[in-house]
Amino acid sequence: MTHPPAATATTAGDVLIVDDEEALARVVASYIEAAGFSVRLAHTGPDAVAMAAQDPAVVILDLGLPGLDGVEVCRQIRTRSDCYVLMLTARSDEVDKLIGLSVGADDYMTKPFSPRELVARVQVLMRRPRAAVPASTPDLPDPVRVGPLSIDLHIREVLLDGVVIDLTRTEFDVLAALAAQPRVAFRRLQILQSVWGASWIGDEHVIDVHVGHIRRKLDDDPTTPRFIETVRGVGYRLGRG
Numbered sequence: 001m002t003h004p005p006a007a008t009a010t011t012a013g014d015v016l017i018v019d020d021e022e023a024l025a026r027v028v029a030s031y032i033e034a035a036g037f038s039v040r041l042a043h044t045g046p047d048a049v050a051m052a053a054q055d056p057a058v059v060i061l062d063l064g065l066p067g068l069d070g071v072e073v074c075r076q077i078r079t080r081s082d083c084y085v086l087m088l089t090a091r092s093d094e095v096d097k098l099i100g101l102s103v104g105a106d107d108y109m110t111k112p113f114s115p116r117e118l119v120a121r122v123q124v125l126m127r128r129p130r131a132a133v134p135a136s137t138p139d140l141p142d143p144v145r146v147g148p149l150s151i152d153l154h155i156r157e158v159l160l161d162g163v164v165i166d167l168t169r170t171e172f173d174v175l176a177a178l179a180a181q182p183r184v185a186f187r188r189l190q191i192l193q194s195v196w197g198a199s200w201i202g203d204e205h206v207i208d209v210h211v212g213h214i215r216r217k218l219d220d221d222p223t224t225p226r227f228i229e230t231v232r233g234v235g236y237r238l239g240r241g
Contacts, residue, residue, distance in 0.1 A: 013037045013126045016056040018048040018073065019088065020065055028060065031115040032122060045073045052077045058125050060118070061105070063089040063096055071099050078104040082169050084125040088113070101209045106170045107202065117201065124196050128173075144179040146239045149218065149227050151179045165217050170195065174210045178228065178238035185231040211236055 015037045019025040022043055029039045040056070042048040045068025052059060052073075059077060063070035074085055087100035087108040097108050107121060143152040143159075150159040153176050158165040167175065177194040178186060186194075188204040211228060214220075220227045229237050 013057040014040070014054075015122060016040050016042060016048070016051055016059045018042045018045075018059065018065065018070070019062040020044065021062075028115060028118060031119050032060075035119045035123065037122065037126075045069060048073045049076050052081060052083070055081055056083050058084045058086060058122055060086050060088065060122070063087060063091075063100060071103055074100065074105055075103040078168065084128070084169075086118075086121055086125065098209060101206070102213060104168045106168075107206060109202075120199075120201055124200055127197055127199075128195070144182060144238075146182065146227050151175060153179065160218055167214065167217060171210055171214050171217075174207065175214055175228075175238070178236060182239045183237060185234045185237040187235045191235065207235075 015032050017025050017028055017032065017039060018041075019028070020043050022041075025041050025043065029041060032039050040051055040054075042051050043065075045065040047067075048059070048061065048065065049068065061070045061074060065073065068076075070087060070089075074087065077083065077085065084107075085105045087097075087105040088111060089096040089100065089108065090111045092110045097110075100108055106125065109118060109121065141153070143150045143157075145151075148161045150157075152158075156172055156176075158167055158172065158175065173195040174191060177191045180194075188207045191207050192200050192204060212222075215222055215225075215228055218227055222228075222230060227238060229240060231237055
């Protein structure tokens with residue numbers, strides 16, 4: 001087994017690793033710690049929920065857990081925290097991935113995985129700022145509007161017919177990337193790099209899952225879209241071209 005590389009610099013951040021395979025969790029922890037992060041471990045669903053109350057920056061969450069499965073743990077975490085959730089699954093079928101992301105996971109990896117790639121994913125998430133409402137500033141741009149949909153990029157608020165739509169942090173960031181240039185078609189990679197940064201690695205189709213969740217929350221039928229249009233062979237755009 002290869003050993004984790006020594007950290008070149010200390011990186012602020014607290015990572016909660018949740019996996020009932022204790023030996024694997026310890027190996028993953030050694031790589032995460034070597035990258036400069038502080039690490040805590042949990043091996044059951046209830047323990048994960050309790051420890052997530054301490055507000056880690058990132059939760060690495062296995063799907064198959066005793067007590068509560070990863071989907072329910074993620075659901076409960078999302079009721080109280082905007083931390084990033086990276087879901088792990090031992091099965092490669094798309095159902096697990098879709099279920100995990102549907103309750104607010106930001107990314108996923110399938111076992112077996114490279115610990116170095118996992119560290120890279122965590123580093124990318126850590127570089128994304130946690131959501132905050134900025135102080136009032138004069139001359140702010142008006143919210144982006146597409147019909148009854150209003151997207152306020154400054155206060156990170158989405159309204160549909162005047163009603164607030166509850167999006168996860170990643171869902172909002174994906175919608176904001178599209179709203180930056182309405183009616184312009186964006187490739188998946190462009191959206192991903194806008195949200196996760198140029199150093200992002202992984203499966204581009206994770207963006208399809210997040211777009212699907214946004215559409216569902218906006219009651220936006222992809223066959224007759226009002227807001228997010230699929231551009232065949234390219235990606236997505238906000239509003240009709």
